[in-house]
Amino acid sequence: MSVNIKINNAVKKFGENTxxxxxxxxxxxxxxxxxxxxxxxxxxxxxxxxAGFNTIEGGEFYFxxxxxxxxxxxxxxxxxxxxxxxxxxxxxxxxxxxFGLRNRKLDKAVVTEEADKFLKLMQIYxxxxxxxxxxxxxxxxxxxxxxxxxxxxxxxxxDEPLSNLDAKLRLEMRQVIRDVQKxxxxxxxxxxxxxxxxxxxxxxxxxxxxxxIQHIGTPQExxxxxxxxxxxxxxxxxxxxxxxxxxNKKLVExxxxxxxxxxxxxxxxxxxxxxxRPEDFLFHEEAKTSLKGVIKDSFFLGLNTHQLVxxxxxxxxxxxxxxxxxxxxxxxxEKISLSIKGHKVNLFSKDSKENLVKRS
Amino acid sequence: xxxxxxxxxxxxxxxxxxxxxxxxxxTLIVNSFKPQKEIFSNPFGLPQTFTLEGYKxxxxxxxxxxxxxxxxxxxxxxxxxxxxxxxxxxYALAKWNxxxxxxxxxxxxxxxxxxxxxxxxxxxxxxxxxxxxxxIWSLIPVYVAMGMPISxxxxxxxVKNLPKEMFDAAKVDGAxxxxxxxxxxxxxxxxxxxxxxxxxxxxxxxxxxxxLVFIRAEESRTVALxxxxxxxxxxxxxxxxxxxxxxxAIPILILYILxxxxxxxxxxxxxxxx
Ligand SMILES: Nc1ncnc2c1ncn2[C@@H]1O[C@H](COP(=O)(O)OP(=O)(O)OP(=O)(O)O)[C@@H](O)[C@H]1O
Ligand SMILES: [Mg+2]
Numbered sequence: 195m196s197v198n199i200k201i202n203n204a205v206k207k208f209g210e211n212t213x214x215x216x217x218x219x220x221x222x223x224x225x226x227x228x229x230x231x232x233x234x235x236x237x238x239x240x241x242x243x244x245a246g247f248n249t250i251e252g253g254e255f256y257f258x259x260x261x262x263x264x265x266x267x268x269x270x271x272x273x274x275x276x277x278x279x280x281x282x283x284x285x286x287x288x289x290x291x292x293f294g295l296r297n298r299k300l301d302k303a304v305v306t307e308e309a310d311k312f313l314k315l316m317q318i319y320x321x322x323x324x325x326x327x328x329x330x331x332x333x334x335x336x337x338x339x340x341x342x343x344x345x346x347x348x349x350x351x352x353d354e355p356l357s358n359l360d361a362k363l364r365l366e367m368r369q370v371i372r373d374v375q376k377x378x379x380x381x382x383x384x385x386x387x388x389x390x391x392x393x394x395x396x397x398x399x400x401x402x403x404x405x406x407i408q409h410i411g412t413p414q415e416x417x418x419x420x421x422x423x424x425x426x427x428x429x430x431x432x433x434x435x436x437x438x439x440x441x442n443k444k445l446v447e448x449x450x451x452x453x454x455x456x457x458x459x460x461x462x463x464x465x466x467x468x469x470x471r472p473e474d475f476l477f478h479e480e481a482k483t484s485l486k487g488v489i490k491d492s493f494f495l496g497l498n499t500h501q502l503v504x505x506x507x508x509x510x511x512x513x514x515x516x517x518x519x520x521x522x523x524x525x526x527x528e529k530i531s532l533s534i535k536g537h538k539v540n541l542f543s544k545d546s547k548e549n550l551v552k553r554s
Numbered sequence: 555x556x557x558x559x560x561x562x563x564x565x566x567x568x569x570x571x572x573x574x575x576x577x578x579x580x581t582l583i584v585n586s587f588k589p590q591k592e593i594f595s596n597p598f599g600l601p602q603t604f605t606l607e608g609y610k611x612x613x614x615x616x617x618x619x620x621x622x623x624x625x626x627x628x629x630x631x632x633x634x635x636x637x638x639x640x641x642x643x644x645y646a647l648a649k650w651n652x653x654x655x656x657x658x659x660x661x662x663x664x665x666x667x668x669x670x671x672x673x674x675x676x677x678x679x680x681x682x683x684x685x686x687x688x689x690i691w692s693l694i695p696v697y698v699a700m701g702m703p704i705s706x707x708x709x710x711x712x713v714k715n716l717p718k719e720m721f722d723a724a725k726v727d728g729a730x731x732x733x734x735x736x737x738x739x740x741x742x743x744x745x746x747x748x749x750x751x752x753x754x755x756x757x758x759x760x761x762x763x764x765x766l767v768f769i770r771a772e773e774s775r776t777v778a779l780x781x782x783x784x785x786x787x788x789x790x791x792x793x794x795x796x797x798x799x800x801x802x803a804i805p806i807l808i809l810y811i812l813x814x815x816x817x818x819x820x821x822x823x824x825x826x827x828x
Contacts, residue, residue: 247722267725274726280719284741294727
């Protein structure tokens with residue numbers, strides 16, 4: 195089955211409290227689509243509206259052309275994976291996986307065959323007769339995934355499925371989820387507040403804040419061309435530096451230093467917020483026009499060394515990342531010269547709301 | 555780990571408790587095998603003259619069998635209804651969040667504080683109205699009503715402790731509410747249901763008051779009522795009375811043993827993380 199999900203102007207209220215004010219999104223067939231955002235921004239709420247567990251105060255939800263606003267949960271043909279797995283403790287692994295098939299009154303042979311297929315796909319076939327309490331967290335989540343997929347749902351919904359696992363298992367399971375999602379080929383909505391996980395797993399990401407979608411795009415788009423300052427800080431790390439844009443010369447001025455940018459949608463000179471990722475600063479021995487600063491602190495993290503630099507002209511602190519070297523690093527207090535990779539920076543309007551770089 | 559002296563104290567305390575609990579049963583059983591005279595001369599020792607007269611009298615004369623069956627019917631049917639309605643109500647009350655559900659919950663729980671015997675007169679009228687007097691069917695509704703508050707109290711707490719997502723997962727998998735209740739809620743509530751059953755079983759089995767006020771007919775008497783007839787104002791056949799009581803304790807012991815395994819599971823559930 196190929197299913198795309200269309201949400202038009204969704205509104206969710208809990209009593210007087212509007213949690214989602216107006217969300218519209220198109221989720222494509224077979225896509226792994228992630229809702230990403232800080233705690234309390236309404237990710238779970240939106241997911242549960244798609245699932246049918248929450249009432250919908252406004253807007254329309256479609257699976258393909260079919261409007262599902264008032265459809266019973268059990269008729270939506272969805273699979274769902276929960277943060278706490280929610281597998282049935284009194285059933286064996288096999289019975290858990292067979293649960294949904296049995297509700298569909300299928301032939302017994304078919305039930306067994308389908309269950310076996312997904313037990314094997316999730317590599318839990320050898321544990322099929324165990325009770326959930328005899329499984330590790332990762333194995334339990336595999337059971338939950340098998341149970342969700344075995345009913346051949348049109349849509350798979352996952353709410354922070356990895357957050358109860360330890361760091362190592364999280365990496366492993368996120369690969370499993372991505373592989374299985376591609377292999378089964380199912381439209382998936384994935385909820386997480388972990389931006390790295392979202393980047394690693396998603397085809398596209400919707401970054402949410404306060405019940406509003408701030409940016410929808412591929413991980414690359416969101417990282418390189420965030421639509422506003424919230425997205426720029428939430429995805430990866432970035433430095434905001436006060437700067438001035440000269441429209442006729444297409445120059446960005448930061449104190450004495452300036453550099454050229456040529457894809458800015460600004461017609462006249464204006465103050466802007468310059469956003470530079472820590473890895474987009476370059477160190478110079480001594481250059482004529484450079485950004486002068488003093489190293490205030492330094493953190494060695496193995497591959498990279500992070501340094502806090504105070505800019506000379508306005509005393510702003512910026513974070514700079516350099517690949518670690520064997521020689522002695524620049525010591526704290528050292529005066530340094532920086533330049534900026536002009537093609538990678540973003541300029542935001544002073545109100546933080548708009549990215550002034552034209553999308554190509 | 556307990557220290558040695560703590561251990562000794564614990565065992566000492568438990569031994570005293572066990573003695574207090576077992577002593578009356580011991581007295582009951584040994585004396586049921588003694589002739590009347592010996593019961594008074596040697597109340598606590600093993601019988602010197604062993605007799606089965608009491609048991610013979612119970613089983614062959616009188617209507618003990620009928621009383622016995624009546625009591626089993628009343629107890630089992632009442633318990634089944636209490637557990638069934640109690641768990642259904644608990645599932646609904648635990649899942650449904652609103653002012654109305656809180657009101658209903660408090661309404662049920664309030665029953666814990668009101669002794670049902672205060673309503674005896676009205677209950678008698680009610681039974682007369684429905685012509686249930688002198689039948690065991692007059693007892694069952696009263697016992698069910700009596701058992702509801704504590705059952706709903708215990709079971710609702712248990713349902714609330716089950717992860718909500720489990721019900722969601724079952725729904726997503728196409729299960730109806732009824733199916734979820736039977737296949738998920740009831741199996742997971744087994745320890746709690748056993749607790750509720752044990753709790754109510756004793757009260758119903760031993761109840762003397764309602765059979766006394768509702769029932770006069772011989773064929774509808776319960777054991778508690780039947781036994782009371784053996785205690786005369788001037789003369790009591792103690793051997794027979796004690797034999798009756800010993801026999802009456804057997805089914806309840808069996809039921810208790812069956813249920814207590816689940817009950818203990820409930821007590822220790824959550825103590826060890828699975
Ligand atoms: N049943 C409810 N009644 C009232 N308010 C609710 C309810 N469920 C959620 N909310 C509120 O809606 C907002 C969004 O909650 P939601 O659970 O969707 O956040 P989330 O993005 O999933 O956060 P997290 O990452 O912590 O899971 C929160 O402010 C929360 O307090
Ligand atoms: Mg959430």
